[in-house]
Amino acid sequence: MTKTIFIIAGEASGDVIGAKFIKAVSKIDSSAEFVGVGGDMMIEAGLKPVFPLKDISVIGIAEILSNLFRILTRLRTVIKTIENIKPKALVVIDFPGFNDRVAIQSKKLGIPVIRYVAPQVWAWRPWRAGGMTKFADCLFTLFEFEPPLFEKHGLKSFFVGHPVVEDSDLVHPSAQGVDEFFNRYELIKSDPLVCLFPGSRSSEIRRHVPIFLNAVKMLKQDIPNLQVFIPTFNDYFESLKKSVNDKWIVISTNRRDKGIAMRSAVCALAASGTVTLELAYTATPTIVAYKVSQTTAFILKRLINIGNVSLVNILLKETAIPELLQKDCTAAALYKHMLSLVTNSELRDLQTRAFKKIKAMIAPSNKVMPSEKAAKLFVDRLGL
8 A cells, every 4th residue: 555755855955865765765665655845866766746846945035035926836736735645744854934834734634744854943043943843743853962952842853864974976986986077077187176066046046156156267367277166956057057158167967976076176165055064074175155135134144143154163163164155255255265275285174174073973873874764763653
C-alpha cells in the first residue's frame, strides 16, 4: 500500500536536504511516495512536484510583497492538494513564512507535521520557539545546541546533523578529477581562481550579480591571469550567461564541479547563506556580501539580535569571514577585500584555521549520516 508524504522545500538549501531525506526514507520503506514542492534534486530523488520551487523562492520583505499574489495562490494550491490527498504526514523544510501556514492548516486536518531545520531563534524572533508547538509534532535540527531551545517549550526535538557533511560533491576530488575540471572549462591550473556565489534566489542574483561582476573585473586589472567560476542552478543559467561576455568567467550548473572549484579556488565571494558553511567545510577563504531592499533592511535591523549574518561567524562567535552588507556591499569594497585575500596568504590561513573549528562542530559523531538519522526517526515516530 502506497504511503503518501507531502514535503515542501522553498529554497535551494532545502532542496538538498529534501532530496537526501527522500532517498533515505525510500531505502527504509519503498512504499513511501513523496508529493509536494521542491527543486531539481528532490524531483530527481522521486518527488512528484505540485509546482516548481522557483514559484515561491523569494527572500526579503519588499520582494515578498511584490510577489504576494503568486505566493498566496501557490499557498492555496498546496493546502487544497493536502486536503485532497490526505497524506500520511507533512514534512516542511525551513522556509517558515510559507511552511508555517501550511503546517497550521495540516494540523487542523489531523496530519502529523515534522519540521526539518529549526528557525534561528538564537539569532532573531526568539518567540517562534514557543509558537512552533502549535503546528509541529517534532523538529529535526541541524546543530546540536538547538534542541534544548525548543524542548523547554514542549516540542520534541532531535539533532540529526548538517547535510554539508554528507555532500559527496564537496569531498576531496581525485587528482584526475581536478585535471578534468580544468580541462573541461579551459582553465589554467596554475592561475588564480575565484568563485562567485551570488545567491540561490532570483532576487539575490538580480541584486548581487552586477556588483560581484564589477568587483572581479576590477580585480582582473590587478591580476591579469585571474579566472572566475560561478556555480549556479539550471533556472538561472541563461540569465547569468547574458550578463557575462568574458571567457575568463565560467558559469556552470554541475554540482560536482562546484565542489572542485571551491577546493581549487584561492578565495570565494558569496552571498550570505548555507553556501558559507560549504565554503568553510571545503576550507575556501571567503568574503560574505549581501544586499536587500531598504525596507527589508530597516525591519530586519530591529529584529535581529546578533552582530553577524554569516552562519560561520555566528557559530564561531567571531568575525572570521569579512561581511560587507547593504551600503558596504559595493564593487569597490568587495574588490579591495578580495585583493587582500588573494595576495595575502596569512589572511587566508587565519580563515582556514577557523574553519577547522566549524568542521569539528558539524562532523557526525558516528557513521550515521544526517539524512539517514532523520529518515529513521521519521519512520519510527510515524510507524510507517
